[in-house]
Amino acid sequence: MPPSTTNGTAADAAEEYFQTNPPPKALASHQALAREFVQYHHETSPGRRMVLVTSGGTTVPLENQTVRFIDNFSAGTRGATSAEYFLKNGYAVIFLHRQFSLLPYSRHYSHSTNCFLDFMDEDGPEGGVVVRKEYQEKMRRVLEEYHYAKQNRLLLLLPFTTVTEYLFELRGLAEIMRPIGSGALFYLAAAVSDFFIPRERMEEHKIQSREDNTGGVGSGNSRQLVINLDPVPKFLNNLVQSWAPTGSMVVSFKLETDPNLLVAKAEQALQRYQHDLVIGNLLTTRKWEVVFVTRDGGEHWIRVPKTRRSKSFSGIEADIGTAERKHEEHHVDLEGGKVTEGMEIESLIIPELAYLHGETMKQRAEQSA
Ligand code: PMT
Numbered sequence: 001m002p003p004s005t006t007n008g009t010a011a012d013a014a015e016e017y018f019q020t021n022p023p024p025k026a027l028a029s030h031q032a033l034a035r036e037f038v039q040y041h042h043e044t045s046p047g048r049r050m051v052l053v054t055s056g057g058t059t060v061p062l063e064n065q066t067v068r069f070i071d072n073f074s075a076g077t078r079g080a081t082s083a084e085y086f087l088k089n090g091y092a093v094i095f096l097h098r099q100f101s102l103l104p105y106s107r108h109y110s111h112s113t114n115c116f117l118d119f120m121d122e123d124g125p126e127g128g129v130v131v132r133k134e135y136q137e138k139m140r141r142v143l144e145e146y147h148y149a150k151q152n153r154l155l156l157l158l159p160f161t162t163v164t165e166y167l168f169e170l171r172g173l174a175e176i177m178r179p180i181g182s183g184a185l186f187y188l189a190a191a192v193s194d195f196f197i198p199r200e201r202m203e204e205h206k207i208q209s210r211e212d213n214t215g216g217v218g219s220g221n222s223r224q225l226v227i228n229l230d231p232v233p234k235f236l237n238n239l240v241q242s243w244a245p246t247g248s249m250v251v252s253f254k255l256e257t258d259p260n261l262l263v264a265k266a267e268q269a270l271q272r273y274q275h276d277l278v279i280g281n282l283l284t285t286r287k288w289e290v291v292f293v294t295r296d297g298g299e300h301w302i303r304v305p306k307t308r309r310s311k312s313f314s315g316i317e318a319d320i321g322t323a324e325r326k327h328e329e330h331h332v333d334l335e336g337g338k339v340t341e342g343m344e345i346e347s348l349i350i351p352e353l354a355y356l357h358g359e360t361m362k363q364r365a366e367q368s369a
Pocket residue numbers: 056073074075076077078079188189190191192193194232233234235236237251252253254255256281286
């Protein structure tokens with residue numbers, strides 16, 4: 001059963017949320033693009049599966065004319081990387097992402113860690129600009145895949161910024177994907193804010209630092225800013241029960257920092273929302289291991305072999321394995337060897353998920369026969 005709120009069911013709370021918070025300005029144009037995308041693939045390749053990948057963090061604005069906002073850590077690595085592997089596995093991808101977070105393909109050459117300028121050289125005093133020799137092979141591979149996705153119109157990029165924008169977009173896209181039926185997959189990797197300031201309590205203008213903040217967002221003495229946040233209704237229930245196409249597969253993520261909680265919280269989410277799969281990850285090991293938790297009590301760990309783990313500033317390798325509860329899976333780790341080329345865990349997650357999606361589609365076809 002979905003959790004109920006003080007005023008009624010979770011569905012009521014979601015409905016109230018949409019009525020009391022304004023839709024994003026870009027909603028209509030995004031929906032038009034998505035309709036066109038769905039229709040194109042539905043008509044030109046009816047068997048093609050389609051995935052909605054959500055990616056990056058949502059913001060919680062403190063003012064209507066926003067100067068300040070609350071944010072979270074997500075850079076969109078999981079979503080952007082997964083989108084590439086979905087494309088490799090034959091899916092058409094709608095990529096609903098936090099504006100300016102990582103994007104499929106360009107992620108290899110963006111931000112401070114992989115600044116694109118470092119991959120290039122000047123080609124003599126009169127010449128142009130070239131890609132440095134040692135990077136050419138990889139860049140060519142990335143470029144080929146990018147061009148393939150673009151030429152075949154397989155990737156639709158739609159940005160959001162705030163939690164409210166995200167939720168309006170999610171609802172609209174799920175409804176637009178209905179013609180895809182069981183071929184639709186929802187891969188909810190975004191880190192969605194759990195708390196927000198309702199529109200009627202939000203300050204219009206920039207909160208003044210020396211103002212006497214009473215009521216509204218802030219209260220307390222003049223030098224403090226005390227913010228009262230309301231819980232964002234849990235929308236997974238609405239997605240599963242009413243927005244998403246009948247027979248589609250819904251996969252959510254669960255992020256925890258305490259290894260003792262991860263699997264139990266993933267199971268709790270599955271019971272509560274009755275969807276298909278929760279992929280659990282710990283903040284400190286998320287680049288190297290994840291767990292697939294299924295409704296039949298399954299706990300299946302996927303891990304990058306030791307010699308293929310790429311370095312991560314925020315990751316803690318010693319935490320690998322600490323959240324495993326059943327210890328049923330035994331992975332042969334290639335211990336001790338020299339680190340070969342880094343492997344992205346999404347290269348293991350997505351083929352496995354594509355297989356599970358295929359099995360789910362078969363089961364649903366049998367059930368409805
Ligand atoms: O971007 P990276 O740096 O690579 O990080 C990737 C990640 C760690 C953010 C990603 O792998 C991940 O775990 N994402 C989900 C984070 C999380 O735990 O979200 P949550 O516990 O707030 O929500 C769980 C699920 O419920 C999510 O799939 C979300 O879509 C859904 N949800 C959340 C809030 C809400 N109001 N309604 C929802 O339905």
